[in-house]
Amino acid sequence: MNWLTNFVRPKLRALVNRKSVPENLWDKCPNCSQLIFHRELETNLYVCPHCNHHMRLSAEKRLKLLFDGGDYHRIELPKAPADPLRFRDQKRYADRLRDARARSKEDDAIAVAHGTVGGIPVVVAALDFGFMGGSMGMAVGSGIVAAARLAVTQLAPLIVIPASGGARMQEGALSLMQMPRTVVAVQEVKEAGLPYIVVLADPTTGGVTASFAMLGDLHIAETGAMIGFAGARVIEQTVRETLPEGFQRAEYLLEHGMVDIVVTRRALRDTLARVLSLLLRREPTPDLLEPPRTERLPAGRRPPEDNAHVALPDDTPGA
Amino acid sequence: MKNFLDFEKPIAELEGKIEELRHLSGEGDFNIADEVSKLQDKTEKLLRQTYQKLTPWQKVQVARHPDRPHFNDYVAALIEDFTPVAGDRCFADDKAILGGMGRFRGYSCVIIGQEKGADTGERVAHNFGMARPEGYRKARRLMELADRFSLPVISLVDTPGAYPGVGAEERGQAEAIARCIDTGLGIRVPLLSVIIGEGGSGGAIAIATGDVVMMLEHSIYSVISPEGCASILWRSAEQTQVAAEALRLTAQDLLGLGLIDRVLPEPLGGAHRDPVETIGRLGDALESELKRLIVQDGGLLRRRRRDKFLEMGKQVTP
Numbered sequence: 001m002n003w004l005t006n007f008v009r010p011k012l013r014a015l016v017n018r019k020s021v022p023e024n025l026w027d028k029c030p031n032c033s034q035l036i037f038h039r040e041l042e043t044n045l046y047v048c049p050h051c052n053h054h055m056r057l058s059a060e061k062r063l064k065l066l067f068d069g070g071d072y073h074r075i076e077l078p079k080a081p082a083d084p085l086r087f088r089d090q091k092r093y094a095d096r097l098r099d100a101r102a103r104s105k106e107d108d109a110i111a112v113a114h115g116t117v118g119g120i121p122v123v124v125a126a127l128d129f130g131f132m133g134g135s136m137g138m139a140v141g142s143g144i145v146a147a148a149r150l151a152v153t154q155l156a157p158l159i160v161i162p163a164s165g166g167a168r169m170q171e172g173a174l175s176l177m178q179m180p181r182t183v184v185a186v187q188e189v190k191e192a193g194l195p196y197i198v199v200l201a202d203p204t205t206g207g208v209t210a211s212f213a214m215l216g217d218l219h220i221a222e223t224g225a226m227i228g229f230a231g232a233r234v235i236e237q238t239v240r241e242t243l244p245e246g247f248q249r250a251e252y253l254l255e256h257g258m259v260d261i262v263v264t265r266r267a268l269r270d271t272l273a274r275v276l277s278l279l280l281r282r283e284p285t286p287d288l289l290e291p292p293r294t295e296r297l298p299a300g301r302r303p304p305e306d307n308a309h310v311a312l313p314d315d316t317p318g319a
Numbered sequence: 320m321k322n323f324l325d326f327e328k329p330i331a332e333l334e335g336k337i338e339e340l341r342h343l344s345g346e347g348d349f350n351i352a353d354e355v356s357k358l359q360d361k362t363e364k365l366l367r368q369t370y371q372k373l374t375p376w377q378k379v380q381v382a383r384h385p386d387r388p389h390f391n392d393y394v395a396a397l398i399e400d401f402t403p404v405a406g407d408r409c410f411a412d413d414k415a416i417l418g419g420m421g422r423f424r425g426y427s428c429v430i431i432g433q434e435k436g437a438d439t440g441e442r443v444a445h446n447f448g449m450a451r452p453e454g455y456r457k458a459r460r461l462m463e464l465a466d467r468f469s470l471p472v473i474s475l476v477d478t479p480g481a482y483p484g485v486g487a488e489e490r491g492q493a494e495a496i497a498r499c500i501d502t503g504l505g506i507r508v509p510l511l512s513v514i515i516g517e518g519g520s521g522g523a524i525a526i527a528t529g530d531v532v533m534m535l536e537h538s539i540y541s542v543i544s545p546e547g548c549a550s551i552l553w554r555s556a557e558q559t560q561v562a563a564e565a566l567r568l569t570a571q572d573l574l575g576l577g578l579i580d581r582v583l584p585e586p587l588g589g590a591h592r593d594p595v596e597t598i599g600r601l602g603d604a605l606e607s608e609l610k611r612l613i614v615q616d617g618g619l620l621r622r623r624r625r626d627k628f629l630e631m632g633k634q635v636t637p
């Protein structure tokens with residue numbers, strides 16, 4: 001029941017989407033307010049070097065960071081009916097869409113591409129929280145369907161990276177119907193015997209969580225990501241008590257059994273490559289699986305920021 | 320009638336007058352009988368006028384009317400040998416979603432639905448029809464049971480939405496709803512869904528992925544409550560009526576958008592004025608649809624159901 005669509009932090013969007021960046025630019029972390037040299041932020045995958053805050057990414061940046069060598073082919077998505085209800089709140093939906101398109105240079109809040117991750121051919125669908133809160137209307141629903149079909153055609157695993165405030169209210173019940181639509185898409189992938197991996201990014205809430213985002217063969221979450229169904233404010237108003245610490249954060253969901261693995265952004269690609277190679281019974285590709293920047297240490301002794309938090313107790317054999 | 324809506328006040332006044340006159344009248348008092356009959360005609364005319372052109376916001380109020388028949392009323396009138404099941408086999412029995420086996424007009428079936436409760440005590444017991452993960456997991460269990468024994472499933476939707484609470488989140492509200500949708504779209508038996516009152520967002524679609532989805536004439540089905548929409552998009556509770564219009568949440572809207580298959584007419588003045596007639600009509604509609612679906616191959620049913628949802632919205636033009 002989280003239908004937030006327009007609470008994107010403008011500062012953050014400006015930070016992440018800025019096209020040409022002067023050499024000497026400093027950015028401020030929205031979490032700890034420390035200044036970060038822009039170049040450093042970029043090489044650090046938009047993770048704050050001071051507090052490890054994982055900043056939100058545009059769909060395009062997501063794809064670039066995930067695919068081997070930043071190489072991928074985006075596919076054209078079917079055009080969705082624009083503003084089917086002629087919806088108007090304080091602003092016309094048509095205008096909101098136009099503005100979001102102009103700002104992002106994207107048609108809607110989803111991008112679908114294929115390429116390789118750790119040498120394994122995959123299809124990736126990434127949602128863009130910067131585009132109307134990553135909200136799911138016809139376009140996002142159709143994007144997920146298209147991604148699923150592409151995965152089935154290519155016999156490739158499907159990786160979906162939701163980052164969404166939920167349903168796009170401006171499309172009324174049409175947006176609600178994207179829940180069953182995307183679930184059918186997931187069924188098609190699973191029935192083809194292909195892995196379906198969900199990478200939960202900050203934030204994933206509402207109708208997106210309650211449909212394709214919670215049906216993965218595996219749920220991998222970026223550290224600190226907010227993941228839930230109802231919005232924290234709605235819950236607070238309902239239960240009239242303060243929420244537990246870390247509520248709806250990736251680590252909290254791991255503890256409650258809703259996600260399998262919590263990773264840092266730096267460890268994400270390797271984690272994906274590893275689980276896919278295991279599921280598909282492929283040989284690991286050592287070069288690509290080597291964690292960048294850090295020495296490989298025996299299991300259990302890796303530095304915490306680069307260690308995938310696997311949902312097994314530390315003393316479990318093989319954990 | 321115990322409860323009147325604001326816009327029903329003129330009707331309530333007329334009906335009050337009729338009651339008074341009836342108390343006054345003795346045997347064979349033709350003047351009063353004549354007057355009563357005139358007032359009754361007037362009431363009916365007024366009802367017709369009012370209910371023919373209900374605004375979306377008025378429909379929201381009718382859909383939420385406390386005297387409107389609820390899940391238990393339909394089960395009591397339509398289902399023989401009703402045998403409820405309890406629990407999700409994980410954590411608890413959620414009384415916001417009820418369900419079980421029974422016989423509907425001779426057909427063994429599974430029936431599921433949200434129950435809002437008829438009085439204050441019941442409403443609290445049923446959590447106002449707002450289910451927690453356990454409710455959706457129970458619904459899933461029931462759909463799987465139906466699938467295993469080739470029983471058709473009837474789902475009656477009436478919920479403000481899934482319950483927003485700490486425990487519900489911790490136990491995977493989103494996952495429970497997602498899986499419920501998944502199961503509803505996966506079973507190889509007929510699934511007939513009817514929105515009988517309020518179809519509140521994800522909490523409603525969880526059990527409304529039917530081969531045929533019907534809505535009662537004055538029921539609503541929406542991605543968000545008009546109140547929630549107004550507070551988010553307009554940042555003002557005063558815009559609730561405007562939001563109700565913008566959301567296109569009436570049965571007629573949904574049919575026009577191709578998102579449901581059929582609208583079931585309610586008796587004059589809404590389901591709450593004549594629950595018996597409403598339940599009977601709904602039963603007839605269910606029976607005719609069930610007769611059509613039950614002879615179809617399960618695999619084919621499932622494929623068509625999934626295709627139907629995949630195609631939704633594609634033909635919509637503003």
Ligand SMILES: [Zn+2]
Pocket residue numbers: 029030031032033034048049050051052053
């Ligand atoms: Zn920071």
